[in-house]
Amino acid sequence: MGWVDEIAELGGLQAADRDRLNREARRISVPAGTTVFGPGAQAENLIVVLRGAVRVQHVSDSGRQIVLYRVHAGQTCIMTTACLVAHEAYSAEGVTETAVEAVMVPRRAFDALLGSSAAFRSFVFDAYSRRITDLFLLIDDVAFxxxxxxxxxxxxxxxxxxxxxxxxxxxxxxxxxxxxxxxxxxxxxxxxxxxxxxxxxxxxxxxxxxxxxxxxxx
Amino acid sequence: MGWVDEIAELGGLQAADRDRLNREARRISVPAGTTVFGPGAQAENLIVVLRGAVRVQHVSDSGRQIVLYRVHAGQTCIMTTACLVAHEAYSAEGVTETAVEAVMVPRRAFDALLGSSAAFRSFVFDAYSRRITDLFLLIDDVAFxxxxxxxxxxxxxxxxxxxxxxxxxxxxxxxxxxxxxxxxxxxxxxxxxxxxxxxxxxxxxxxxxxxxxxxxxx
DNA sequence: GCGCGTTTGGTGACATGGTCACAGACCCGG
DNA sequence: CCGGGTCTGTGACCATGTCACCAAACGCGC
Known part of the structure; x- marks a missing residue:
């Protein structure tokens, strides 16, 4: 099972955390052009991309679109995930741009890992950080x-x-x-x-x- | 020390977490119109607003501004904090709109709390969630x-x-x-x-x- | 109250960007 | 080769951003 090691390397996880991931997470594989989440879809998993890229975009009421950011290997859809889980008011959609391999970590395991592993916390907060930076830059671009x-x-x-x-x-x-x-x-x-x-x-x-x-x- | 109870109530914290906060966090109080953080300012604390509101805005190179969001009582500046700590590339500034009372939680205590308290984790991720929703809506507004x-x-x-x-x-x-x-x-x-x-x-x-x-x- | 600099708001001319309607060019299956 | 769908080009018009400038309102010192 190489993928746990891949994630572990990406996030710098410890042995106990790897065991937990091995037990509770599932690996998925989807072809290019698939809509992996969209308006109304309840996201009950943390998704970490291992290979490929996911484009996250917004479709306005009037039909116009804008690309918010892309999730590449080693990164997570955590923002959208958290967003949908907590509020579910907003509609963004994620589309695979290439064939994508990813792991889905259930909410329970996600929460437990946050508690047990400082490395995982750092991984998660880094991911937030990067996305927020992306969004700030996007706002600047669009506005000015x-x-x-x-x-x-x-x-x-x-x-x-x-x-x-x-x-x-x-x-x-x-x-x-x-x-x-x-x-x-x-x-x-x-x-x-x-x-x-x-x-x-x-x-x-x-x-x-x-x-x-x-x-x-x- | 009522403020720990206030935070605790806002975040649903346990007794042990309150003790930690009592020991390690500091309460601050600033008048209206103060710039509490800005470009280049290193944020080594989680800031939770107890009273008042902070306006977070971006100033573009050309001098134009846009308000990104506001932090009200019970909410945190966590996005900007995390953003600055991890990347420090982006320049947003926070200005108090009213007299503000807040607590500053040092990074060490912040991390420890994340590990020990599910309630605190939930508090933090809810905060992220709300901000991200705000930013998505802002992007939609500005673009369309x-x-x-x-x-x-x-x-x-x-x-x-x-x-x-x-x-x-x-x-x-x-x-x-x-x-x-x-x-x-x-x-x-x-x-x-x-x-x-x-x-x-x-x-x-x-x-x-x-x-x-x-x-x-x- | 008066004079004066600063802040605030108003205006016209023009550049950029968004919307709409429509036409021609290209592609592909039949 | 034909026909329908997709892609691109174009002109008219409106919305927004930029620039230059002015006038009215205010604050303040006197």
Whole structure:
């Protein structure tokens, strides 16, 4: 059972805690594109991602979307979990972006671990910390940052070293919480300036340094 | 020492936990308008508010502000605390809106309590939960909601049953993360529609039901 | 009460972003 | 090749943010 060791390594857990996890947690495996939680779904487990990534996004009443953050390997959906358990008023949804392997830790085991393991506490609070930081930065972006700068940043992140991003304008709009038309217009301006070129469903970064300069301008 | 009992009641703590708090926590008392934490300030304490309210806001590079949330009696600044301790990258500041009485729980005692008291854990995670919900709603508002609706909502909240709010346009803009001119224009429209009237530094809600209808329209 | 600097609020012109309606380009199955 | 669905482009218009500037109200010292 390698996954307990994986978690243990990620969280720096002790032997007794590993035993508990081995007994009480379940490993799950889901394909890409699955909605793992959504509005109204009661989350009774702490979920720790071992492989892959989960995109957590919000869908507004009017149908527009915005990506709140992504949960990568070694991180948890703890915020949404706690949020849903305690209040259940808010609707965010999580969608797997790749095939995902994860472990689900039941609420009882979660609580017991919090009591018994300082390392686990640290793991959990670090996770909160990171998410809160993400959300603060997102609020700042949405409230005060120009859309062209946000688009440039997002393209660079999504490319992640590669020279292009396979994504539609609509999906980019959902990433940033704006409208497709806005993305189309901005990309056209980028194209005019030689920063990108594009085909249907794909953006090619022709001038990554230029995009980087733009993304740091604000 | 009544305050330990107050906290204990708020958090449902046991006798042993109360003793620990009595020994290790300190009570503080600050006047209105004090900046209790800010960019760069290292927070080595959990702060629990007993009386009054703290406004937590962010100041962007360009000088614009937005109010993230408020910490009322019985609640904690735990998010900012954890955030600053773990990453210290982000700059939010807390300002007392009224005279505030609070207790500061050192990190060591905080951690020990988390281990020993399920009630304390529940208190802490509820606090996180509430803040996260607040932030999600804020993101939704900022990204998708019309400004006139947000302004109407905020006026109603700030009035809190009273018939008027003592606040300047600039302060309202800082609440909502927008510019003063926008607030002025919207208030003029509200005035034209008979929803409010205003004097220097004061907004009178002439038609609270009308404002409420507007605030629910989005 | 008077003069004066500061704060607060009002206004017009313009840039950016969001909404709506619609058209053309592309893709894929039949 | 045809037809329907998806993706992208475009123009008009409204909402919001930015900038420059002014005027009214206030606080304060005299």
């Amino acid at each position: 940052q120009r859309m062209d700068i946000r688009l440039a940043q997002r393209l660079l992140v999504l490319a992640g070293g590669a020279g292009s991003v396979a994504i539609t304008h609509q999906q980019l709009a959902a990433e940033l919480g704006t409208a497709r038309e806005v993305v189309s217009r901005l990309l056209q301006e980028f194209r005019r300036r030689g920063l990108v070129s594009s085909a249907r469903g794909e953006i090619v970064l022709e001038d990554a340094p230029g995009l980087r300069r733009l993304s740091e301008a604000g | 909601q019309r400004m006139d609706i947000r302004l109407a909502q905020r006026l109603l909240v700030l009035a809190g049953g009273a018939g008027s709010v003592a606040i300047t346009h600039q302060q309202l803009a800082a609440e909502l993360g927008t510019a003063r001119e926008v607030v002025s224009r919207l208030l003029q429209e509200f005035r034209r529609r008979g929803l409010v009237s205003s004097a220097r530094g004061e907004i009178v809600l002439e038609d609270a039901p009308g404002l409420r209808r507007l605030s629910e329209a989005g």
